[in-house]
Amino acid sequence: KKWITCLCWEPLHLNAECRSLASSSKDGTVRIWDTTLAQTRLTLAGHVQSVTCVRWGGTGLIYTASQDCTIKVWRADTGILCRTLQCHGHWVNVLALNTDYVMRTGAFDPRKQQGIANSSREELQQRAEQRYKEARGSEPERLASGSDDFTLALWLPETSKKPAAHMTGHQRVVNDVRFSPDMRLLASASFDKSLKLWDGRTGKFLAALRGHVSCVYQLAWSADSRLVVSGSSDSTLKLWDVSTGKLTGDLPGHADEVHSDLCSSSLFFVLMNAMFGTD
Numbered sequence: 001k002k003w004i005t006c007l008c009w010e011p012l013h014l015n016a017e018c019r020s021l022a023s024s025s026k027d028g029t030v031r032i033w034d035t036t037l038a039q040t041r042l043t044l045a046g047h048v049q050s051v052t053c054v055r056w057g058g059t060g061l062i063y064t065a066s067q068d069c070t071i072k073v074w075r076a077d078t079g080i081l082c083r084t085l086q087c088h089g090h091w092v093n094v095l096a097l098n099t100d101y102v103m104r105t106g107a108f109d110p111r112k113q114q115g116i117a118n119s120s121r122e123e124l125q126q127r128a129e130q131r132y133k134e135a136r137g138s139e140p141e142r143l144a145s146g147s148d149d150f151t152l153a154l155w156l157p158e159t160s161k162k163p164a165a166h167m168t169g170h171q172r173v174v175n176d177v178r179f180s181p182d183m184r185l186l187a188s189a190s191f192d193k194s195l196k197l198w199d200g201r202t203g204k205f206l207a208a209l210r211g212h213v214s215c216v217y218q219l220a221w222s223a224d225s226r227l228v229v230s231g232s233s234d235s236t237l238k239l240w241d242v243s244t245g246k247l248t249g250d251l252p253g254h255a256d257e258v259h260s261d262l263c264s265s266s267l268f269f270v271l272m273n274a275m276f277g278t279d
Contacts, residue, residue: 002026008056010076012106013129016121020076022062024051030064032076042079046072053095057141058103058132063157065092071145073157085155087163090148094177098142098200101181101221102135103128110223135183142200144186146174152188154203165203169196176218180225185242187228189216195230197242207245211238 003026010020020041021033030044030051049067056062061082062074071085071092097103107116107127116124142164143155152174154165172191179186179200186198195209195216214234221228227248228240239249 002050005051006053008054010056011058011103011128011132012125013058013103013132014060016125022054022056022076024054024064026050028066028068030054030062030074032062032079044072044074044079044081046081046084052091052093055095055097055100055143056103057097057143057157058099058136059141059158061158063095063097063143065095065145067091069147071095071143071155071157083157083161085145085157085161085163087153087166088145088147088149088151092145092147093173093175094146096144096177096179096186098144098179098183098186099132099136100179101183101223102131105131107131139201142179142183144177144179146177146188148173150174150190150192152177152186152198152203154186167198167203167205169205169208170194172215175216178219178221180221180242181223182225185225187219187221189219189230191215193232195219195228195240197245209240209245209247211247211250212236 004023005026006024008022012018019034019036021035022030024030028047028049028051031040032042034041047066047068051064051066053065060076062076064072069088073082075082107124140156140158143157145153150170152167153163156164170190170192174188174190176189184200186200188196193212197206212232212234214232216230216232218231219228226242228242230238237251238247241248
């Protein structure tokens with residue numbers, strides 16, 4: 001039996017029932033599950049090594065990354081392989097979509113006072129679809145990948161096999177990549193102890209954030225896209241102001257490496273309260 005490496009739910013705006021889940025594994029496959037029936041609906045087989053990451057896109061496509069150095073694009077409804085994306089010279093560790101945030105938050109917009117507790121599934125789906133369309137506009141979804149070859153790539157995966165941009169600058173493995181909630185920026189975390197900021201549309205390098213003394217494993221954006229938090233094997237969490245590139249807070253205290261996936265807006269409340277005593 002092989003490890004499960006990544007999980008991803010079908011976005012709410014595509015299915016109001018929210019019962020489909022994708023899981024990737026070191027066995028080289030991705031399974032699409034019906035979580036209500038606890039059954040595998042589809043198995044996506046095509047990678048020849050471990051699948052490291054899976055992302056469920058907003059247009060009914062599933063994206064998978066692998067240690068076979070490729071990214072594959074699949075139809076979520078049939079499991080048919082649409083295309084294979086290649087440009088990396090080593091393992092592809094992580095994928096991110098520029099629409100990840102709006103799909104993850106679904107019908108809930110943290111910027112607005114909304115009453116959704118009594119909404120029906122159909123109403124929630126409609127609201128999630130509206131938010132997705134507003135965020136995306138007329139632009140296609142963009143996919144970012146990070147690799148053991150020290151590089152990132154930016155893709156338009158619905159239509160092209162070639163990267164829109166190939167970004168260099170990190171000196172070691174790229175371990176995490178995430179678009180800002182407003183989709184304007186892309187941040188990457190690396191074993192070279194740094195984070196880098198890139199233009200989320202063009203891939204142009206913007207800034208390097210340095211302060212960790214060991215590998216950076218994970219990063220997360222605040223809901224307003226102003227702050228980034230990073231977790232490192234130096235046992236600290238660091239909070240960065242994106243507009244200035246400056247370190248605004250440092251939370252030591254973990255007894256060992258920080259590996260966890262930091263994606264919750266509530267985490268930022270905890271961080272700000274711990275550092276600045278905000279209410």
